[in-house]
Amino acid sequence: MTVVLFTLGGTIAMAGSAEGGVVARLVGADLVAAVPGLADLGHPIDVRDARAVPSADLTYRQILDLVDAASSAVAGGAAGVVVTQGTDTLEETVFLADLLWPHPEPLVFTGAMRNPTLAGADGPANLLAAARVAAAPAARDLGALVVGHDEVHAARWVRKTHSTSTGAFVSPNTGPLGHVVEGEVRMLTRPRRLPPVPGVEADRLDAVRVALHTVTLDEDTDLVTNLFRGRDGVVVAGFGVGHVPPALAPVLGELAERMPVVLTSRTGAGAVLRHTYGAVGSETDLQRRGLVNGGLLDPYKAKVLLRVLLAAGADRAGIAAEFARRG
Template sequence: MTVALFTLGGTIAMAGHSAGAGGGPVVTRLTGAELTAAVPGLADLGVALDVRDAHAVPSADLSFRHLLDLVDAASRAVADGARGVVVTQGSDTLEETAFLVDLVWPHPEPFVLTGAMRNPTLAGPDGPANLLAAARVAASPAARELGALVVLNDEIHSARWVRKTHSTSTATFASPNLGPLGQVIEGRVRILARPERREPPLARPAAARLDAIRVALHTVTLDDDGADLGRLADTHHGLVVAGFGVGHVPSALAPVLGALAERIPVVLTSRSGSGSVLRHTYGAIGSETDLQRRGLLNGGLLDPYKARVLLRLLLAAGADREAVTAAFARHA
């Protein structure tokens, strides 16, 4: 039995310096073999690592297609007997890539994503510990049936709930609405909560269709009149709105969003970082009740970034408005 390890670059692999004064900024240099060689304890895992270098790019350069291709490769590894999958990548988009994987991952074997906040040239790099913890989770029978997981700082988070909450802290990944599912304690994987998975997984859309689908994200701000949104339905197939608090927007913006919702799916989320969009508490123009009456879909507990991932996948797979509405009712 093996654990398949796919490396995608990011801070965890940035060991070299570019040319320049003082050595310049760090750049990606480490291969998967070099990464694993720097991790004490991997040899005692009890399961061999099948190391595969994939896209050595910053996570900001990853695309939906990259991640779906990776899911295909990971599925083949599982079919060949892998007990689980580990992916190392940059932390910047980790919450989005993990959710994308979770939406389409069809296997009981765990798909574990990890990274680092301190690169290997710094004192106290966290990459080796995170990689070891992720491998332990991927190899653990306790992590089966949990879908995609994010493991950093010895905490195990569900892809559905995890968020990056700080730009530099090694404790940046948290799940504000739920908390971690478990921890790695003295090398032992402890799963403390098992949330229900939303089945079945979404179908992978055709690559050409995926590339053609554009979904915008608009964060509502003070005195926002939506003047830049008027023609958005001519260029995009969907829109996610990150509203104030429980799902509110300025009254001047409400008719603009309502007109868009007549043409494309518009999903209402909260920009707050945790908590849910409400459904029927407030009734003023621009409130959640008013916006739903105008045709906006309630994003519930989904944050804006994950809502955009879900909406783009659905539209790329050919989902009509009824199917999109049903999917958000399940996932929100």
């Protein structure tokens, strides 16, 4: 059985250019050739170059196409799939893929923080670890995963928390699911696998518009109101456990009468509370005004989930139920 490798560019595939700096120039064959030990995996690597773009240039439609191609690879007998891409948007693309991935075979995303022209480039080690996880029976039935720094992270919880560190990807609320130790994939915990979101079509997903707004000190409510015009849904990254300035609370309440508004925390870890604080602009007040509690989901993943649910035709009750289950 093969492990199929899809390449999407990013730092892991970059090399120097005549104009200065690094650009995506390496194809999958180059990446595989640079990894000592990959030939000893026990599974041939089937390389399929998808596109070479910075991850900031990726779209939802491209990830849907990738999931379709990965599904075909698994249907054709692949033991698992590895995806290499830039790390800038990896925490969002892997979560989108996880919401759609129906197979027990691992779908493993990885990348690099240091490009191949630098000493200590981490791309080869990450690719080797990702291939090992994709081929490992222990990694089955866990959905889409992120592998980096010899750690295995769930798509639902992983965050990029540093702009340059090779250990940038962490799961603040849970820790990693497992590690790659001496070439062996060792899973330490197995969270409950949630079913994929059905009925998501690319054209409908393209048409859905969801805004994300991070609340800041002394918020300009007029600016916030203008930002939300023409949107199908909104994610609000509030203070702490889910608070906003009192003046913003009625604005969000009026908005929630017209479209789904999801309340998350801007802190990067921890949950939005449900019934602890009672002041105007508190989590209790905002839920009373119709906002959906985002739970433990960070704002970026909440935006992905809301857009996918709207594209799938979910109503308000369905959206609230999915956030209660996945958040």
